[in-house]
Amino acid sequence: MASWFQIPKNSPFSLANIPFGIISVQSASRVPAIAIGDHALNLNAFASSGGFSQLPAIQQHLHVFNQPTLNAFAALGRPVHRQVREYLQNVFRADTQFPQVLKDNAALQKSALVPLSQVTNHVPMQIGDYTDFYAGLNHAYNVGVLFRGPENALQPNYKHLPVAYHGRASSVVPSGTPLHRPNGQILANPAANPKLPTFSPCKKLDIELELACFISKPNDLGKPVSIDEAEDHIFGLVLMNDWSARDIQAWEYVPLGPFNAKNFGTTITPWVVLMDALEPFRAAGLEPGNRDSLLPYLREKRAENAYEIPLEVEITNQGGQPTVISHSNARNLLYSFPQMVAHHTITGCNLKTGDLLGSGTISGTEPQTEGSLLEQTNGKNPLKLADGSERLFLEDGDTVVLRGIAGTEGNYVGFGDCVGTILPPVSL
């Protein structure tokens, strides 16, 4: 798709994408926007100046573009998201049917198009609950080998249900937000008896490369979402870094799972890539043959229940030379987001608009395809960065960038960078 608007060929936000987010410019209010090339289109300004005049179906819903979150827009449901996205593609196409809307409207271009460099991004949805799954088979296997050996690496339930735990919603932050290294209890000497923890800054601070989906259509308590309807409850995807304090986790996690090890921050990309934008990249996930052995409530009609999205992890210390330490792919998931939704709600649990569901860490099977440092170094075998330094885990001043981009030059569908920098621990 060619555009009359200048969209850099390497932009993750090509005309094939049209992701939605929440922006502010200087001290103005938060408003919905889309990303298009190097710009954001302020949908509040666009809508209030008649930008949607050629889309009759949205007229009664224009208030959703005058909100500080995307919840109201997401709640309108997938058919509306599809119409709006296709309309905006049309408006930006070289052969647009509606040149009067924006192409030939210099005033609206000036008031509604803002360079991304001038934009502040925010968490796009008011998140109710955040759930993190564990659907990255290779990650679960790699970590299982470290803890229990290859024979018992995967727990018996792993290939029957998407394992998950409830996460912390309040500390989900947008890309670019620095985070302090957490303090907490760690067991400096696990062999000692009795086991006595010490209070310390985390010494094994790690990343987790994940995708996550936002929920659009809610379901009522007591009304499970069937696997066939599940995708229509999903608004779109973001990239996510589920920062993890491995030493805090190792001490605290029995018997109820990770808590403080994960509650200090989770970073997401601020642009929500709609499911429709990802449709061309559908591909078989891991072990599609496993599908028939699943209980019926998890069986999807399509074997192509994953996406071909190359992913990468980069580390840079204090503005130095960046090192891409890992290349993975979104295909490395055993369960799809619709399966996660169906499983989450099978008990009758209600999902609400804005809920966030993480995939779990997405690792490949080869060296340098791991989605966490734990898998890549095992805390023993240091990783060499381009600046000559070594890492077992993250150091203060490290900036981690996750990237995910599908498609080909000129038509990329990407998430943009998921960036976080580690600050020194807070002194108490």
Place this chain on the structure above:
Amino acid sequence: MASWFQIPKNSPFSLANIPFGIISVQSASRVPAIAIGDHALNLNAFASSGGFSQLPAIQQHLHVFNQPTLNAFAALGRPVHRQVREYLQNVFRADTQFPQVLKDNAALQKSALVPLSQVTNHVPMQIGDYTDFYAGLNHAYNVGVLFRGPENALQPNYKHLPVAYHGRASSVVPSGTPLHRPNGQILANPAANPKLPTFSPCKKLDIELELACFISKPNDLGKPVSIDEAEDHIFGLVLMNDWSARDIQAWEYVPLGPFNAKNFGTTITPWVVLMDALEPFRAAGLEPGNRDSLLPYLREKRAENAYEIPLEVEITNQGGQPTVISHSNARNLLYSFPQMVAHHTITGCNLKTGDLLGSGTISGTEPQTEGSLLEQTNGKNPLKLADGSERLFLEDGDTVVLRGIAGTEGNYVGFGDCVGTILPPVSL
């Protein structure tokens, strides 16, 4: 404290209490209220008719009483809650300083006082995140004995930190809301190899007797709350039934903890009892001597960090004869709510106004003091109900009532009943 208003002597909502909630009457909007004897005082009606005219400090904040949740009121902080509670006690006292406000104001009595029988109660706060702790030492020990034997009943971390997991906020419901028995994956034959789950309604549906606190004052990400300041971040307490599907839990919980076993519903009492109302009932918790061995960030100044609140669990099937199956006490906690807050935030995790923190199951050490059926029956030794029937776990049609009431006749400080009825599973 004597009142000019008729307050039944056995009411949990004596003048010594003054709990806050959110009510609606018929189809009217949700509004803040207090419970006083058999009545609710509609604080929106009270405030808008000059009921707070004798409390200058609240004048600039009267909008908090015109909200559908208590979040805005809670966010005002403990000094304001204290002033409002003491003012309302004064208004209702026999020797009130302000007889013109309500005692001698028949019109306001008529418009603002509503019999509780005509009131619908709602979840009082917009809950951001819900965290469930595991601070009931006897429960952790009892369950540990069942799973690992008495030698290893408590995990090594247990006496060093308040173990917790993130819970599901969306399915927190007010007392009286019926819940369907959840469906899910269970392992019918755990001894089989390979382990193959079946899809089934839960067959081991259980209760958990808990207290929970709501957060009032939030803290910013990266700013831990110190143990000395923690209590001022707590709005008040409610009773909570953390319904648990033991068979779903047993299959799903490795390695990340309970998920579907708990996400289908959590019932709370709708009236928030303020920390000030509970102050007269302070008492030493379990193992106060353990305090000095805690890491400094968890050490409280006062050894009396628990409350003397008798608790009970009652089961009735379909309107039959009720059976009180358990008597426990809120003193059966190893960690206090301020310790939970300090631990939760030590990593920098931000708590928000309206967040809910559960205590974990509160069990005693004697027979019939257990806070769950699992502990009382071990799934093997049936419990006999007054109607002659037996229970290992809950049956469809069972109504469970939790009660907690402190103090003495005429001055009770209680939570009211925490009621939930189990409906048959949803057919898919």
